[in-house]
Amino acid sequence: MSNDSNSNRLSRRHFLAVAGGLTIVIAGAAVVPGLSRSKEDNTNGERITAWVNIQPDGKITIYNPAAEMGQGSMTALAIIIAEELDADWNDVAIEHSPIEPDVYGLSWRGGLGGPMITVGSRTVMGYYEHLRMAGAQARYVLMANASKKWGVPIEELTTGPSKVLHQSSGKSISYGEISRFATAPDKLPDIDQDQLKSAEEFRLIGKVTDRHDIPSKVDGTAEYAMDINVPDMLHAVISRSPVHGSKPDLQNESDLRTMEGIVDIVILDHGVGILAQKIEQALKAKRFMQIKWSEDGMASGHDSQAAYEIYDATSRSDDTNWHSIVSEGSVEDNLSADDVIEARFKNDYVYHAQMEPLNALVSPPREGDPAEVWVGSQAQAGARQAAAEALNLPEDQVILHPCYLGGGFGRRSMADYVTEAALLAKHADKPVKLLWTREDDLQYGAFRPICSQTLQAKVKADGTISAWSHRIVGTGGGLLGSGARIPYYTMDAKRVEMHSIEHGVRTKHWRSVAHGPNKFAIEAFIDEIARKLGFDPYLYRRRLMINDQRSLAVLDAAAAMCDWNSPAPEGRARGIAFAERSGALAAGVAEISVDRNTGMIKVHHFWAAVDAGVVVQPHNAIAQIEGGIVFGISSVLRESITFKDGKVQQSNFHDYPIARMADTPDQLEVKIIPSDEKPAGIGEASTPLVGGAIANAFLALTGNSLRHMPFTSERVLEVLS
Amino acid sequence: MLIKTSFTLNGEVVQVETAPDAMLLWTLREELKLTGTKYGCGIALCGACTVHLDKVPVRACITPVSVVSGRSVTTIEGLSKEGLHPLQQAWIDEQVPQCGYCQSGQIMQAAALLENNKKPTREEIIGHMNGVLCRCGTYNRVFKAIEKASQEG
Numbered sequence: 001m002s003n004d005s006n007s008n009r010l011s012r013r014h015f016l017a018v019a020g021g022l023t024i025v026i027a028g029a030a031v032v033p034g035l036s037r038s039k040e041d042n043t044n045g046e047r048i049t050a051w052v053n054i055q056p057d058g059k060i061t062i063y064n065p066a067a068e069m070g071q072g073s074m075t076a077l078a079i080i081i082a083e084e085l086d087a088d089w090n091d092v093a094i095e096h097s098p099i100e101p102d103v104y105g106l107s108w109r110g111g112l113g114g115p116m117i118t119v120g121s122r123t124v125m126g127y128y129e130h131l132r133m134a135g136a137q138a139r140y141v142l143m144a145n146a147s148k149k150w151g152v153p154i155e156e157l158t159t160g161p162s163k164v165l166h167q168s169s170g171k172s173i174s175y176g177e178i179s180r181f182a183t184a185p186d187k188l189p190d191i192d193q194d195q196l197k198s199a200e201e202f203r204l205i206g207k208v209t210d211r212h213d214i215p216s217k218v219d220g221t222a223e224y225a226m227d228i229n230v231p232d233m234l235h236a237v238i239s240r241s242p243v244h245g246s247k248p249d250l251q252n253e254s255d256l257r258t259m260e261g262i263v264d265i266v267i268l269d270h271g272v273g274i275l276a277q278k279i280e281q282a283l284k285a286k287r288f289m290q291i292k293w294s295e296d297g298m299a300s301g302h303d304s305q306a307a308y309e310i311y312d313a314t315s316r317s318d319d320t321n322w323h324s325i326v327s328e329g330s331v332e333d334n335l336s337a338d339d340v341i342e343a344r345f346k347n348d349y350v351y352h353a354q355m356e357p358l359n360a361l362v363s364p365p366r367e368g369d370p371a372e373v374w375v376g377s378q379a380q381a382g383a384r385q386a387a388a389e390a391l392n393l394p395e396d397q398v399i400l401h402p403c404y405l406g407g408g409f410g411r412r413s414m415a416d417y418v419t420e421a422a423l424l425a426k427h428a429d430k431p432v433k434l435l436w437t438r439e440d441d442l443q444y445g446a447f448r449p450i451c452s453q454t455l456q457a458k459v460k461a462d463g464t465i466s467a468w469s470h471r472i473v474g475t476g477g478g479l480l481g482s483g484a485r486i487p488y489y490t491m492d493a494k495r496v497e498m499h500s501i502e503h504g505v506r507t508k509h510w511r512s513v514a515h516g517p518n519k520f521a522i523e524a525f526i527d528e529i530a531r532k533l534g535f536d537p538y539l540y541r542r543r544l545m546i547n548d549q550r551s552l553a554v555l556d557a558a559a560a561m562c563d564w565n566s567p568a569p570e571g572r573a574r575g576i577a578f579a580e581r582s583g584a585l586a587a588g589v590a591e592i593s594v595d596r597n598t599g600m601i602k603v604h605h606f607w608a609a610v611d612a613g614v615v616v617q618p619h620n621a622i623a624q625i626e627g628g629i630v631f632g633i634s635s636v637l638r639e640s641i642t643f644k645d646g647k648v649q650q651s652n653f654h655d656y657p658i659a660r661m662a663d664t665p666d667q668l669e670v671k672i673i674p675s676d677e678k679p680a681g682i683g684e685a686s687t688p689l690v691g692g693a694i695a696n697a698f699l700a701l702t703g704n705s706l707r708h709m710p711f712t713s714e715r716v717l718e719v720l721s
Numbered sequence: 722m723l724i725k726t727s728f729t730l731n732g733e734v735v736q737v738e739t740a741p742d743a744m745l746l747w748t749l750r751e752e753l754k755l756t757g758t759k760y761g762c763g764i765a766l767c768g769a770c771t772v773h774l775d776k777v778p779v780r781a782c783i784t785p786v787s788v789v790s791g792r793s794v795t796t797i798e799g800l801s802k803e804g805l806h807p808l809q810q811a812w813i814d815e816q817v818p819q820c821g822y823c824q825s826g827q828i829m830q831a832a833a834l835l836e837n838n839k840k841p842t843r844e845e846i847i848g849h850m851n852g853v854l855c856r857c858g859t860y861n862r863v864f865k866a867i868e869k870a871s872q873e874g
């Protein structure tokens with residue numbers, strides 16, 4: 001560890017023998033020199049910023065700083081601590097940590113204390129090293145106390161599941177027992193990396209199969225924010241601007257006010273809120289609302305179909321002000337040649353469609369008690385800040401109760417819905433539960449942006465790519481660029497550039513961000529090149545990966561899984577694709593068929609191999625990779641948000657279809673490649689594979705290219721005719 | 722104006738006072754505090770609100786409370802009288818849920834299938850389950866868990 005030893009020096013206050021238990025405040029304090037005074041001084045025996053609490057009855061509570069949205073990180077983080085603590089997994093309970101980014105934030109400049117945000121598949125990789133250290137230090141403290149009590153040198157002690165052992169005397173004492181008398185050492189030892197367990201010694205990492213949250217998710221007891229009720233609570237819905245940025249002019253306020261149960265109408269900048277006694281009263285009033293919207297919305301006039309024409313012209317124009325993503329070697333000379341291969345790819349807007357529509361419950365401060373917020377958020381600290389701002393309170397006057405998220409996928413790292421609920425609660429001076437209907441959630445969505453990508457390559461007869469150009473034109477600014485780099489493919493010269501055009505519509509990170517569109521375009525283009533040159537797409541990728549053995553191993557694993565050289569069953573073909581996301585390397589193969597009458601693509605089989613370094617919970621990782629593939633199939637085959645006159649054209653699942661059981665491949669096979677490398681992100685690793693794998697299978701099957709996602713029946717039929 | 726409706730809910734007779742056009746979904750969730758039944762779309766497109774009405778799976782979001790008068794409603798909370806229903810156990814064994822939000826609906830829909838068809842075929846399972854959406858993409862595990870429960874049942 002490179003931490004300087006000073007930062008590992010703990011005062012007594014960091015190690016609390018609290019009433020009936022032991023709270024160990026280690027990781028935060030040990031690696032966050034900036035732990036603020038006020039928090040230190042607040043250590044008066046209450047549970048404060050801590051990772052672990054041990055009770056005399058043996059119960060070990062581990063505090064989880066991450067949002068749980070089905071990705072399993074609440075379990076994974078606890079496993080990491082419990083492993084080095086040498087805890088018995090059956091003793092472990094998991095609770096939400098307080099919202100204290102200084103202590104519980106992600107890894108940041110060598111320590112914890114970065115943002116408390118659950119995005120970009122970063123949770124396990126962002127906490128892994130620090131939480132191992134925290135667990136190891138907690139274990140050391142327990143051993144030191146046993147050593148003192150027994151009067152034996154600490155070197156003679158070992159631990160077993162939740163106990164300290166002295167082999168030669170046969171003595172043993174449980175962690176719970178130790179918590180009764182434990183005191184803090186003045187200084188915690190520096191624990192070296194090599195004092196941590198080796199992979200062979202792991203009892204929990206890579207072994208625990210079950211997720212902590214699952215039992216509550218099969219009997220209806222798991223609590224989402226929408227399930228919370230508090231006394232005196234009002235229900236609210238909001239009619240929001242159909243064209244982003246337009247302002248409401250409510251036409252029938254007095255009529256609405258006479259409707260049963262309506263408590264108040266609140267005019268907001270971007271919509272009109274209704275407060276009612278019951279949710280159905282609010283919903284009914286919303287249906288009757290008549291609003292004239294101002295014509296000056298910033299998304300006014302946006303037409304997503306027409307935007308593609310602008311993008312195409314922009315990518316051809318010499319005047320475009322490109323933002324460079326990669327510039328290696330010179331491509332210009334090579335790209336002026338006649339035999340340059342070129343293709344253009346597009347992708348429509350897509351919507352998060354998390355199953356639980358957005359909602360939040362905010363209770364304003366009462367008689368000196370702080371305000372309270374119940375929300376499922378990927379950015380808990382940001383959500384609390386948003387509520388505090390809207391309520392005009394300091395942040396420490398707002399208590400945020402994290403709830404399970406009924407899906408996040410990037411949408412729940414925004415706090416717009418929390419701000420709204422807080423504004424309404426402030427206005428009503430009563431607790432308000434705000435519900436976004438599915439229509440609200442979709443039409444006031446924040447979408448993965450559209451873009452058009454022009455790829456060009458100059459290729460020698462032997463397959464060497466002497467120049468590669470990838471130009472992305474779209475909207476959404478920085479949301480366009482991720483995944484455009486391809487360091488694993490060796491080429492003589494690369495140029496990757498992007499340009500964003502503002503349309504005034506709401507855009508947002510969406511599971512794997514731009515990796516979906518960019519890896520699709522790159523991988524489909526590689527297959528188009530291979531086909532032109534008469535190379536096998538898998539072998540051609542192998543050739544391009546000549547300098548990246550780790551990526552190559554993943555590609556080979558996927559090819560082996562599907563027995564690439566064996567012919568696909570009659571009427572089907574296979575396509576291969578490769579992607580990296582959040583440090584994870586993934587290769588996938590789709591086996592598809594096409595109904596030439598209906599234009600429907602069916603994915604029969606999908607194989608994926610992933611190298612994500614050390615995998616804390618392999619079973620859950622497989623589930624994430626499976627889910628990511630289905631999520632990918634959904635977006636690649638079905639999902640499209642379109643705008644006309646600045647308005648979203650879709651409203652619910654009838655015109656925004658997502659994948660169903662029948663769309664799931666008959667077989668989904670996932671292989672996790674064993675690795676000792678640092679953990680990488682899993683939750684988004686497989687989604688970017690799907691566009692390329694399906695397009696490439698389609699090319700192999702029909703000889704035609706699919707270059708516009710989603711590959712709807714209409715587009716498939718058009719390409720085939 | 723409020724109307725009174727009596728029905729059997731998870732085996733016990735209950736009476737609610739609601740607006741005449743109140744839907745079962747919101748009555749369950751907000752009046753009866755049974756929040757395991759979820760709101761996902763409100764117009765019978767997603768299946769998150771699936772409950773049993775006289776053993777038949779229905780979408781609570783479009784089922785008026787008046788319709789259930791005198792009949793029997795079962796929600797996820799009442800699916801199993803004691804311990805876990807075999808499907809719930811299979812759901813844990815297969816580690817089906819991710820975010821979990823759709824899963825009450827998945828389980829209730831699946832339970833109605835096994836009630837009438839102890840050994841459904843692959844096509845029957847897909848045909849029966851296809852209306853219940855899962856954004857997290859757990860369908861392959863939902864399928865496996867149903868198969869598992871049906872083989873053991």
Ligand code: FES
Pocket residue numbers: 759760761762763764765766767768769770771780781782783
């Ligand atoms: S909420 Fe009833 S089907 Fe979607």
Ligand code: FES
Pocket residue numbers: 070355406407818819820821822823824854855856857858859
């Ligand atoms: S588990 Fe998340 S929607 Fe199904």
